Amino acid sequence: MTEMTASTQRIPLRSVEDAARATRRVGTALVGPAVAVIVAINILPALFGFYSSLRKIFFFGDEGYVGLANFSALFADPLTWQAIGRSLVFTFGALGLAVPLALLAALAVRELGARGRILLTLLLVPWAMSPIVVALLWKWILLPSPGGLFASLLALFGAAPVNLLSDPVYAMPTVIAVAVWRTFAFAAIILTAGLGQIPKDLYRAASVDGLTVLERFQRITLPLLAPSILIVLSMLTISYFNEVQVIIGLTSGGPIRSTTTLGYQLYLTGFVELDQGRGNAIAVIMFLINLVLIVGYVRLLGGKSGGAA
Numbered sequence: 001m002t003e004m005t006a007s008t009q010r011i012p013l014r015s016v017e018d019a020a021r022a023t024r025r026v027g028t029a030l031v032g033p034a035v036a037v038i039v040a041i042n043i044l045p046a047l048f049g050f051y052s053s054l055r056k057i058f059f060f061g062d063e064g065y066v067g068l069a070n071f072s073a074l075f076a077d078p079l080t081w082q083a084i085g086r087s088l089v090f091t092f093g094a095l096g097l098a099v100p101l102a103l104l105a106a107l108a109v110r111e112l113g114a115r116g117r118i119l120l121t122l123l124l125v126p127w128a129m130s131p132i133v134v135a136l137l138w139k140w141i142l143l144p145s146p147g148g149l150f151a152s153l154l155a156l157f158g159a160a161p162v163n164l165l166s167d168p169v170y171a172m173p174t175v176i177a178v179a180v181w182r183t184f185a186f187a188a189i190i191l192t193a194g195l196g197q198i199p200k201d202l203y204r205a206a207s208v209d210g211l212t213v214l215e216r217f218q219r220i221t222l223p224l225l226a227p228s229i230l231i232v233l234s235m236l237t238i239s240y241f242n243e244v245q246v247i248i249g250l251t252s253g254g255p256i257r258s259t260t261t262l263g264y265q266l267y268l269t270g271f272v273e274l275d276q277g278r279g280n281a282i283a284v285i286m287f288l289i290n291l292v293l294i295v296g297y298v299r300l301l302g303g304k305s306g307g308a309a
Contacts, residue, residue: 053280070281102187123185135249194228
């Protein structure tokens, strides 16, 4: 009787192990094609870009291995450091506008209920447009001539037209504003989804306890929304730091290089001057800076995200 009991206990264990192996095989078969596509589209080109950054490649002619010479030349050039500084100004300036706007839009969508979907749809229109189309649209709006919409509005109030895109003081803030206008709706979608995951019972309990609207926002909304904010910060940072199309369409890096970011410098070096070796070196530098910023976000918000979860 004991032997029969032991044998019947072993059979289910083998069945569980076989089922687990079968499940892993099915999971691998399902995920495998997606992983292969990611490797082919992202990983292999990235590795090739790093390889190319260590070589002298000009006009598609590979002149051989040069080690870190491309990086040394870039870091010895003051224009590279200026471009890095402008990229950081552009990135954090845009984040400082986009994240609060996206959070306000997400809160408005939640409060409006069914009508909030109409607001969200309207906000999505700029995000669905091509960056070049957005840049050309705003270039027309900001024309200082009477044909420009902004100049026409100023004329109604008796003010002289201002060429925001040709003034080194206003060019960068203008480009930042256009980039935010195009992208903040994407962040609003993510934050709206995050707000939808917060139980409404928490707000009811906090209201019963006498917490004000601001206290409920600080103690409930922000901590529980930290994972969504982390995603928004990470994705928008990559988008803004690598932004080049809006800059090409609006200012072409001018005036007087005031909007020449590292992304635009990469475009000039790799696609205009056709120096692929140095262009790939700029791409590697951009990747490393993006990585440092994202790791900083994770360290800053990761603990809050884990606590919220």
